[in-house]
Amino acid sequence: MAVRPSPNQSTHYLPFWSQLHQGVITVEVCSSCNRSLPYGTFICQDHGIDKVESHTTATRGQLLTHTTIEKHHHPLLDLEAPYSIGVVKEDRFGALIYCRIEGEITDDGCSIALSTRDFGDGVTLVVATPLPESQTDTTT
């Protein structure tokens, strides 16, 4: 079964999607400046391409914003709305991750557990689950 979503931006992201399929969320990081690169690029604006390496992200983060889509047919999954998506800032590198949200959001800015989920048919996506307040003191 081919890994989906299949990278079409650049083959550089093939390992990212393969790792995601194995349950590991990675991000490209420039080891010269220790900054994570936005998803889609693999070039540090200050140090070029040579020192860019894949690293595993934290499994925790903070929700920046989200929305619940009320009427739309999901293009990859046989899934009708409503469903929620959002942007999470993960704790290790501060990488911003666009993700699916599962669970009730009590507050924008709440702590999030980051994981992956195999939706079947080769599709694996990043899933963010809001954490109850008692679990928000975290180390990564």
Added chain:
Amino acid sequence: MALAAITSWELSKFERGASLPFFDMVVTSALQTIKKSKLTPRAIDGLITIQSNFAGPAFNVTLAEILGIHPSYSLDITNYGASPAVALWHAKMAIEAKLAKRILIVGGDLTYQEMRRQSQRRPPAIAILDEFELAYGSHMANSDYAMIAQLHKKLYGTTDEMRAKVVVDQRKSALQNERALFREPTGIDDVLNSRIVSSPLHLLECVATASGASSLLVTEISEAKEIATYGLVTIEGFGYYQGGFTLANTELIQNGLVSGVAQAARGALEMARVDISEVDIFGVYDCYPIAVMIALEDLGLVPKGEIGPWVLENDLTLAGQVPVNTSGGQLSNGQIGDAGGMVNLIEVVERLAKAQNFDEGRDFEVGVATSNGGPAMSCESVTVLKAMN
């Protein structure tokens, strides 16, 4: 001293369907603009098209062929929603560089339903969006602007009612505009009672896609004085900033919602030697009211985060101190793909030129038009226009 001016323009009546095939619609608009300047197609030596999903690549070449013209300056502009403003600036620069004398800007598109009906075609995929957003079931701009509105609410307490007020004022302005697609009196409750598309955005906050065409002619100033029907409008300043394209990559999601309009505005106003307080009329790209609100903050009219209360207190129609989108904007006229911003640009041009039905007996001397391209305020522009005395 300006060397180029806007001499004529045309916006077709936008439709939810399409009563003409695409190229008939676009060519009709182009011919009307040429005719309004008392010229014939042969006189056009420059053509700039605005990227169109239906026309596909090299729209400029196809359209030149249909118009039967052989321009010495020809471009297709592909900056998404910012394309009309980028096209206008390129027209001015090309005339100043003596690359052409009469440059026609043309844009138009069909709704996705019409596109499928007329050609079985689908809008082209955007690789990075496909991979990192659409795979998650993103509703493109609807869900990205929803998350921007949600963040504005969280950071600054901007309520649904505040956003709705922008729609209400623009719909009020549209009552005077015969071209408008939506001309019903609209109250805050109408907006808030319309269904949620992507929380917190309501249906009446989302621009309606439409089929339509628009064109605009820029010529050398000496000729413009002879051929223009209304007052001349000159292009005095321009600024552009292209930020991250996907929502997670935009700077605004981490910087307190400062969009690229802020940087574009600084450049455009400085170039035009205009202070924002001197601007009489605004055409602000209005795919969603939250986009208008962020742009008004970033233009420097209102401090960041304070636009919500400001909108409730101020009248955005011609009766107010800061008139914004005074023929109803795209929220009332519809959005013709990436040429949607022609509405905001032409609204300002019509007021400055004191065009027929748009002469309020008031002197508007300086106008500003903004535009947003991409699903999340990525391709941002600010244009400063002046009425020539």
